[in-house]
Amino acid sequence: MELPKSQKELLENLETLINQTYIIEKEFKELKNILEGVIEFLPQALWVIDENGTIVAQNSKTKEFNYIPQDGEIEINNKYFLIQSSSIKNKKIISATDITEQKRNERLIAMGQMAAHLAHEIRNPIGSVNIYLSLLRKKCPQNEILDEMKSSLLRVERIIKSTLLFSKGIKINPKTFYLKELFDEIDNIIKFYPHTKNIKIIYPIKNEKIYGDFDLLLLVFQNLIINAIDAIEESEIENGKIEIIFKKEQNKNIFVITDNGKKIENKDILFEPFKSTKTKGHGLGLALSKEIINKHNGNIDLCKEKKGFIIKLPNK
Secondary structure (H helix, E strand, C coil): CCCCHHHHHHHHHHHHHHHHHHHHHHHHHHHHHHHHHHHHHCCCEEEEECCCCCEEEECHHHHHCCCCCCCEEEEECCEEEEEEEEEECCEEEEEEEECHHHHHHHHHHHHHHHHHHHHHHHHHHHHHHHHHHHHHHHHCCCCHHHHHHHHHHHHHHHHHHHHHHHHHCCCCCCEEEEHHHHHHHHHHHHCCCCCCCEEEEECCCCCCEEEECHHHHHHHHHHHHHHHHHHHHCCCCCEEEEEEEEEEECCEEEEEEEECCCCCCCHHHCCCCCCCCCCCCCCCHHHHHHHHHHHCCCEEEECCCCCEEEEEEECC
């Protein structure tokens, strides 16, 4: 039996409505998936809360928190977060932005300014002591106490120079020089550095030409060798060995500096300013060395095979 026209139209309309409902449901699911993807993609931790305080949406970054934080700055697991909230209709949106790096930079700037001020204040009296020491050394050329004073002054001068360089920023003044010039100068400085053990330093045999800032690269190798001496002094061995190997690979000048001293304890903070793994460290030597090498468009990293460092500089 054929249905009346009105019922036929009604059934057709119902069928159309059902099909449209399926289409809308499918589009809603797709939109929901897109929205969830956007929320997950955001760099902040994000909560969406309804008027009853129920979480209706959140991303995986909220797993770092065991509670819903209030507005302001908070610290969790050595990280700093800025908490902000806003309301849209009957929903509340809370975000937590990681500001750890910003906080770190603020601390470094404050510490750098303070350190630079102290370095300037210390520099003048140290200069005067150096002049008087030079006069005394002329009258008493072979005197162990004066030698010890000289080595201590050199250490203070190195710290002052590193601090001022770090606070002012590094600008390189490159030129061409021979490796022998660099390592002869380092050897003259290192012989005044105090140590109780028998330490042999092996410098590169090749006398190649290098392009870079002589004074800044001098500071880098000086820092690395002094660190190696300190590591040997803190170890149980009696005979120390520091070796610097130079080689060329394609367009790179490569230096490998190794020693048989105490192993590096915390590699994660190795190049962090004002943090040191040494008992005598001031926390700027390696951070400054890394910055100097970076300014030369090179890189410095730990050796994989032995205890030490590898430096790669462009060969111009």
